[in-house]
Amino acid sequence: MSSAATSSAFILALTPGARRRAPLFPICGGASLNFPLWAPPPRARRDAVVVRAEVGPGGKDAAPPERRTDAAAADAEASSSRQPRTRRKTRDPVQPVGRYVSRDAAAVSSQNGALAGGEIKSIVAAPPVSIVKFEGPDYTVILPTEDTELRTPPASIPKPDTDGNAEVAEKKRAQVGVEEVPNPIAAPTQPEPSVQEATWDFKKYIGFDDPADTEDDGAGVHADASGSFEHYEDNDPGPLAGENVMNVIVVAAECSPWCKTGKDNISVFDFFLELRFISGGLGDVAGALPKALARRGHRVMVVVPRYGDYAEAFDMGITKYYKAAGQDLEVKYFHAFIDGVDFVFIDAPLFRHRQGDIYGGSRQEIMKRMILFCKVAVEVPWHVPCGGICYGDGNLVFIANDWHTALLPVYLKAYYRDNGVMQYTRSVLVIHNIAHQGRGPVAEYPYMDLPEHYLQHFELYDPVGGEHANIFAAGLKMADRVITVSRGYLWELKTVEGGWGLHDIIRSNDWKINGIVNGIDQHEWNPEVDVHLQSDGYTNYSLQTLDTGKRQCKAALQRELGLEVRDDVPLLGFIGRLDGQKGVDIIGDAMPWLAGQDVQLVMLGAGRADLERMLQHLERSHSDKVRGWVGFSVPMAHRITAGADVLVMPSRFEPCGLNQLYAMAYGTVPVVHAVGGLRDTVTPFDPFGDAGLGWTFDRAEANKLIEALGHCLDTYRKYKESWKGIQARGMSQDLSWDHAAELYEEVLVKAKYQW
């Protein structure tokens, strides 16, 4: 069975009474598989197991942290916030790097065992004083790497070794604007982590203008001495996140604009279940959410593989070695600092030259890449001195995304937290799409380099897939918190149809899962500044200029596509991956009806070969009104969003959906299957109350789509004022990431105080 066929076999219509297309996992015993690419991992030496005899606070020797329920944590938070606030310099109310410094924060921290005895200590990657070997348990423990350096959190900042990196480091030092930052080139000695942390000033780092800074310095110091910071408190509210400021590392397999894909161009026979995940949406989120979190004052990094040669990113001059599937692999780190976010690109032979095909290769190859990526990513806060300063592992939370990085929470726990290291690091796993889970035969488990007793977290049986190892399942269990991209999708995940075999795990972990709708990047997707609307007859527009602006974009789109240039004909658009999920075939089924309508239709997408052929066929058969653009074109996606009157999204399931959000921001009216995030974000038009944002239909079927489109076209043609109302309401919403980032922050804080 081909991957595409496997994929389509999974497709389910989630609405009540929907015809269920039999989900079909190929049955696989797994054990008989041949893996020519991988050598079996070496047997772990008995003495290869390490434990740290003396670790920092919260480690083995510290008093065991009290396990707290959510309610207890909430109480503790509430009571800590009720305490009289210590007067302090609000310019830097909380140090985001690696330790709790404010007394308020210290009070909270001490409750969870971080600061026993009220003593404030750095908890950044405190190296163990000694390493004790002990007899291994019954199971084999495979350490992340043979490189001992990687088993021990370094107290030092790695030393860039090229001139180019020296320059970059200098620039960073200037950005940070702090004299005490150790020079990563010259410093032969290892600076104390606490010194590094004390110098951190997130506002300087992310480029907030604070002209009063220099003037106030003396006063600030003086005030510090006298104990009065009154004028600071008046003038400087501090970060939006307040005392919740954290170090956040977003780990994703793709990130817009460097790598984002909408095409599965692999035709290799895929024996066992879905591994390939083609996205686009994930890339959008990984590119935008971190910036919104940084705007709230968090120190934020994105870790992503380096698939190509990205002009913005510079080699940091750090080399490490990691083991993936029995092979030692060299890893380098590239860095760019953009919009307040550190983007760290992981360079390794496995990732190189994959730019056009980031989920390409055999299932084992993809899994090997993700194993390597997660092992590297979890240690990035120790090894990568962004702006001269490592993030450290205190006050740190990882945000992993989808199955590709679901191993990160597992490695974090199995390698470190189980061994008393990274005690203050948390992981949050985001489900963008549960349909892709990283399934594989149990026989492949050893390649993940985990203790044997962790296998139980991976093992899953379902009637259609049989016995297998499931990476997403393990990630969901190990993550401190889980987020999915809409409340509607969260509900669906708990159903047999929507959970794709993981519904039981989702249900039993319900307490730690939140649904948060994605935002949109308002630099990228904003008709007022959209760079793709600045040529070829297109134009930028706003709500005020919607009428003329949209008319001009529509005419430009019709011209560019070779359609008749007419303002009165409704122009329908579709953008998305061509697979079963997005339901483009339902548009195909509705084509006979559409052909009888005075409409134009443009569809942009890439993916399954049969669906690509369908697009081409529809264009050939209805060349006067249909265009089927096969390919991945970001400019065309923007232009369709601006030039179309209606965006059609007949997705069979849609965790969140971004295109309907983009459409509404551009005054383009969505017609969607009411499922997942589409149901959450597109309120049906109510002609009596003059409310609503578009049209919805309750089954992923052509007749239902036709019915909804019929109402939509009727309103377009006959009720212009109502139409304008729908457009205006769509454009007036706050769809920015800022709101979503605030909700993410609440989850990060819950994770932070969770034991």
Ligand SMILES: Nc1ncnc2c1ncn2[C@@H]1O[C@H](COP(=O)(O)OP(=O)(O)O[C@H]2O[C@H](CO)[C@@H](O)[C@H](O)[C@H]2O)[C@@H](O)[C@H]1O
């Ligand atoms: N041929 C093409 N040319 C140009 N651009 C194209 C394109 N095909 C797709 N795109 C773009 O890729 C993005 C896809 O966004 P979706 O919300 O459809 O995400 P996707 O389903 O991939 O991911 C998953 O993750 C996201 C993020 O959480 C969820 O919204 C979603 O429901 C879930 O399935 C959009 O920006 C879209 O414009």
